[in-house]
Amino acid sequence: MAVPLLLVQYTAVALLYWRYGAALEPDAEFWLLPLHRIGQLSAPTATDVALLFGAIVLSYAALGALSFRRAARSDLGFSLAVASILPCLQLVAVPVLACLPVRRGDGEAQPEEVPESNQRGVDAAHVLQGLFAGMFLIVAAVLISAVTFGAYGWGLFVMTPFMVGVATAYLANRRNPLDLHQTNLLVSSALGLGGLALLLLALEGAVCIVLLAPLALGLALIGGVIGRGVALQRNSRDKPLMAVALLPLVFALEAAMPPSxxxxxxxxxxxxxxxxxxxxxxxxxxxxxxxxxxxxxxxxxxxxxxxxxxxxxxxxxxxxxxxxxxxxxxxxxxxxxxxxxxxxxxxxxxxxxxxxxxxxxxxxxxxxxxxxxxxxxxxxxxxxxxxxxxxxxxxxxxxxxxxxxxxxxxxxxxxxxxxxxxxxxxxxxx
The missing domain is CATH 3.30.530.20 (START domain)
Structure with a gap:
């Protein structure tokens, strides 16, 4: 399923070029960073660009869900799962994930039975851990990517909110599972607190936070669903959180190759x-x-x-x-x-x-x-x-x-x- 999901972005860009009668050259840059070609069109309408971007985000969400599911079955490769939603890196991450060994050879890994005593109530300590981990991740990402490297790209605007959702939901659900509504509320709260922290620390202004909010919220909620699903399997021993270590590397790469x-x-x-x-x-x-x-x-x-x-x-x-x-x-x-x-x-x-x-x-x-x-x-x-x-x-x-x-x-x-x-x-x- 990863192959057609990867091809969505190339197909969408090609269709946009066809719609405007422009010639699309399928060179190496196109295969590595297809979305940069949108900036070369003379005057695409906002509606066309929004539809294209929406289709690509949905395909990335499905690809991320598949990748985390694959990593959970192997109990490793969570950093690769995050890289699967980043242009260029995904071309390496997806094939490597496909080659990882499955932990159980007889089909899907089954989640462990959750004790009845743990199915009631909310573990406040883990909920607070998830809440503050998400907020801290937002502030740290802006400090490293924007302030230190001067990079404003997929790592900051796509990968970071996605990982906020994954980390917040995973930490909050790893002992006493929350329902999906509670998890979504917690992820949204972590995102809101992160935005407030950026404002209070003078790292961003209100307008930029508001402009980014729709994209960040959607990605964070997708990440929250995936993080909760991994936590319910109860077999990863906090390995999904290790994927956060990939962020600084992505920020550095984007600083070295800025978009234009x-x-x-x-x-x-x-x-x-x-x-x-x-x-x-x-x-x-x-x-x-x-x-x-x-x-x-x-x-x-x-x-x-x-x-x-x-x-x-x-x-x-x-x-x-x-x-x-x-x-x-x-x-x-x-x-x-x-x-x-x-x-x-x-x-x-x-x-x-x-x-x-x-x-x-x-x-x-x-x-x-x-x-x-x-x-x-x-x-x-x-x-x-x-x-x-x-x-x-x-x-x-x-x-x-x-x-x-x-x-x-x-x-x-x-x-x-x-x-x-x-x-x-x-x-x-x-």
Missing amino acids: AAIASQESIDIAAPAPAVWRAMTSGADIAEPPGLVGRAGLAYPLRGKLLGSGVGAVRIGVFSTGLARERVTEWVPGRRLAFRVLSQPPAMEEMSPYRRVHAPHVSGYFETGETRFTLTPLPGGGTRLTVAASHVLRIDPIPYWEPLARWAASANSRRVLADLKRKAERGG
Whole structure:
């Protein structure tokens, strides 16, 4: 069953490319990291990317369940079971798991009979162990992966919440089993306490925790079901917890091979004003009066105004954003027709919502960058002008299918806001 589950991700990416009429090259990078190919598509819809990512997460969940079941039957290989849900590593982990010897040669390993006295009540000590182990694992993962290695990838956003569920449920169920509802509640509580600890320790802001919550909760609950199942077999002697030792290695590997997804955004607006009036509005340096909307309320960076220092190709442009200043250089200058500039340095991509003045979250700088922005003015019949803004961006956070729609939405929202402001200014003649 592992073979078709492994092929789901490749099939899903191939179908997405087919849907958009793009050519997919099945090279070595595709077979090792297939999901990175999504970032190379020009403009997939958020719905298509979400459906693809959902299908892949479900296939990974089934693969993880099979792998832990196989490890439990062998009483070893739990680290390999965790690696089976990580791109690239899974290509090695799954075949090795298939070769492990089965502990009992006559079929499935049967769970030991649970004494009647242990089937009643709740072992508070083991429940607390599971709760605090899950919370500690979240904080430790952020400290090692994000703060130490600067890695934001599958290890932190997929493997860590999955292992929180496994560890919490296993510790809580290893002596007096809880029912599935109690286990899910405990895993959710561990995840919530972990998020609260990140906020109180100034390791993350509220917005990022909220954005990640749906993915993390789903993975943690899947891990909780698997951890409870392993605990009920009563034969692993805490070996599933040894898989946590694999986390730092994964973080180090991701730091050495960071993801990079190119994102292109383009928006247009028709303006009832001639091109010279639109050009004057573009180069005036006046404040952007349009409200930032949800982008601003979420703490994401949005432009306030742009000031040109000189004119022509090579001139410097200072972009004032809600999070700081961007320094840009003009690369194309055709008055009334085209204006393009390349970002030389830019401010943080967001401002974290936190009770503290400073949050130790490296992802606010360098993980979402803008390259070149290009404005094109096209005359329309009747004296109007169509203004188009196209921008290129780079996203360096995995899983790309989860974060790419959010990054694309934020970039497009900022472009639409700028266009709406320029339309207002040009049509009013100021």
